[in-house]
Amino acid sequence: IARTLDMPMNRIRVTATIVGGNFGGKNEITLEPILALLAKKTGRPVKGVFTREDEFISSTTRHPFVMDYTTGVTNDGIIVARKVRIVCDGGAYCSWSETTLGKGAILSVGPYNIDNIKVEASAVYTTKTTTGAMRGFGAPQVCFAYESHMDDIARELGIEPLEIRLKNAFHEGSDSPTGQVLESVVVKESLEIAAEKFGWQEGKGKTNSNKRRGQGIACMWYPIGFTVLANSSAAVVKINEDGTATVLTGTVETGQGSLTVLGQIAAEELGIAADDIKVVSADTDTTPMDTGAIASRTTYVTGNAILLAAKKAKMILFDTAAPMLGVKPEQLEARDRKIQVKNFPQKALSIGDVALQAQFVNGQPALGSASFNPHTVAMDPETGQGKPFGTYVYATQIAEVDVDEETGEVEVLRIVAAHDCGTPINPALVEGQVEGGISMGVGLALYEEMLFDDNGKQINPNLTNYIMPTSLDMPEVEVHIVDSYDPTGPFGAKGVGEPTSVPTAACIMNAIYDAVGVRITSLPATAEKVLKAIQERDQAQPKQIAS
Template structure:
């Protein structure tokens, strides 16, 4: 049975320690970041370092006939030029799940911007000029850009001759992965339906658009290894991929996390990690690489663009009878995390609704478009846009209120997912919808009121001064989404923490060491809160993340507070027991409470459950530090059946609902989002201030997908048209609306402190809520995001 709302499951030790779990503690890196003093990876420096540069392909698909590096090598200041033939060992490919990505292009290039050669020089401009002098003879090949061209009988194969563990259940070599989910009897349910709606939907390719570009510094070591300082999301995954290509054992590739300027999934894959290390080992000098903004658009994966076909049926009283859908995700030239994205898209494609009869298929393609992989929401974003549009269409067909229709079909605890997995924790979908609908509406504006001065910043078009209220129509839309938390489908999802408790200057201090990548989510704050709570000490030091400690997994999938937070909690508990063991050995014979009472650590002291102080921690520890490293795993998952999609594939589910209020200039096609209210269940708000920030940040990223963010790829050449922030637009402060947040805390008894992952769920439902509001204002179907002005004006 789950705990009641607000109950912090497992919160028993040190609960009164200031700055512990449940308090809004400030981030230690916050002031440094807002004042510009924080050291990001691009600020790294070594006194004798060289600069690395990458030569990238100008074509999306071409044979490499020859590469001439002689002119580049002859340029003064150049220390090395490397191509595929210079790689040091037989292992020359890497990849998150499938090792299909060459460290440098081998024989052909498969996407616009693929790395072909590397240069190391004593100045970044020298390196760039030398790279421009490398002569590559290309013979262009036909491009594969969509499902039709990828699966045609005469389609060129993106990876001919390569076998992988997905090949047995995909119908074509240009399909990376396929996941069907079959449950119930859709054909019979279709006969019972009083209304059936179908829809074709499309989601554009979104970029993570993190503000700190890819950067790192590789330093060769005396033992023949290399020390890499890098901005990444997953140190140990990087290590697993880097070491074999370098021909080094993992212990000789030492990695330390450098300051990360945002990630959102874009740093899960390698960028220049291998390249910087290759150049450093070749030259014997430290090598720094920093992408400029243009190169960054080519240097990391993006969100999968998707085409989705949906069918829903319902009875006249509003109960959904069935759902059938087909989701096609464009994975681009290399696999990256496409198989996992397919698993998420398919297993979450029905949304947070009870639907007993489903027929689902999701696939990911190999194409010559830019590689796609992890981005906040990871497959669930694309599905949510489609199924929420379907919910509005069904409600309209049945002449029902769209919120009430959703509530009628909403899942709750005990519901069964299309995969057959029971939702065994609170699933307050109907309540979240009720809460978000009940929030006060923003006031209506009377734009034409006599004598009223119009602030153009509050109008569609903003400071472009395109309208003063003429033709402006308000719309309101709702959406709700479901997102899994943590890695799924049998992945060994664990984390490691090392905790040291010692006395420094007479005061107990806890030192927490993990390999968690702090990418802006506030994990370092959470770890300190957990240590204060479990060990009852005021002072907590967070050691830099590196590979000297065991893996913490990726900072993605909303998993770090759950999994690495769980590891810190688990290790702190072991440290606490060791401290009490030492105390009993030293003082137990003098005080019976040591043996009979429930002992706690609180405020640097050992106390009984009745509050009696038995000893200072400094007395217990004396000169002896307690230092423990432990792994922690959540409950296991299983892989989905390759034919039916059945299986307990996910650890935990999170839910968020949004109400969007927009104003649309119907003549010019301009949209102003006035408000994006959100209600979300977080299980336990470990740091309420950070929780609100995560919800507001995810909401804003979903707004960007709804209205402006898309990497535009030429359908004929597969070349990227807009690799800059001049042409790729992201929401600014002037685009970001008021985002009131209603946080619900229904504890998940399976999770540390009852918490849920927070960061991704609001990214799902904010996009369809904005588009639903625009539909209500305009009466247009709007089956594609981002919505552009021409979609609203017909021009």
């Protein structure tokens, strides 16, 4: 906006309201510079509103991928080599294509130990709607491919789908395709938990008239933060004289509950209640810099910045309280709204009294500021080796479906999800994220599709012909949080936002194959597409002549 108006940045103020429904859609600048220019020229507030058709055509959509997989595997199911080729439809402009393609390429081999890997990835311009940031940044696309491929390999070798995944899955200390040594790896644990809770392989092959039932499994891995690029967050924590605290952060609440989680992180470090924390966010005049609510980075990156700032503010309290209590600062702890001597809680002062002493007697307010940026190493342009992300999360989802062989209609009956997020700062919010991610994954799998004419013009830019799942289409969802701890995260936390939708389409497609024996290789798996595949299956089968 400052560049558009040719004004200094300190003359521009942006305040973000609490909004929902981001999922990548708020990561593009669309109307903002235009509205700012109109407001400057007219001297009046200006509001811009997209119609539904405008929203479809002028905003961005998920990148379509065309993927080809070739895998070398031993007879007992050990993967020794994998070659992947990806072509990404970038739409009319590049936008986030490079980022999406880079992340997709890194993740494309799956969460598996494979010694020999070759990935070729290209983005192309087309005349279609611009593709951009959308929940998962390429991960749901490649997961759909590599997990469908894993089931096909297992079936060819006569190995159970769960078994082949457990044989090849990452473990603690595994090397990623870029040579990064992986920590807090729990993909095997997620597979085992999901299988146990689901009752994997129990009740397979059930039929109900023309419907056939199937089960499908898919696991995934997903990074936290930007690919290599710096994506720092800064924070300020101020402890008030009444024992409450104020947190300043530039991040934006987009419905995921991040401000609640960030407040909890500060409260835990300061030894006060979450209700004692006020979080002030997303005001360029008052809050410090934040890279944004993107890339599932808020809990991990912004949370670490707040944790560091809270530690600094707390140390001022310790330095103030130590002589008052006749001990050294390192002998103190903050707990239950008090600064107390470790292992001697009777010797304590209220945090409010200490903050008052620090500010008005010592002349040093209990104020801490800090920033955090994940440690990454640039990838070698020749070999692709490097450390593109600070940490990763892992998950498994298992779906049960009914497929009507006469109509091709697919009904998802239930999904069991086992997700790793490191330490769950707020388990209820984690479960909500998983349930919401699965609903988006169901849409990707079975319903949502942009249709274009020969000139690249979208022909269904409305919610009448662009079909989305409703609450009535949602299966029964059972969420399990995998026990995990990342030493680089705030209190061991990582993230959960985007990865929750990554394996959903893949496990549904594998369940469809398990039910009716047809492999759907393009999404969504509409009833028409499934029925056509069933008919082609029947035509390919030799017909028996009645005696």
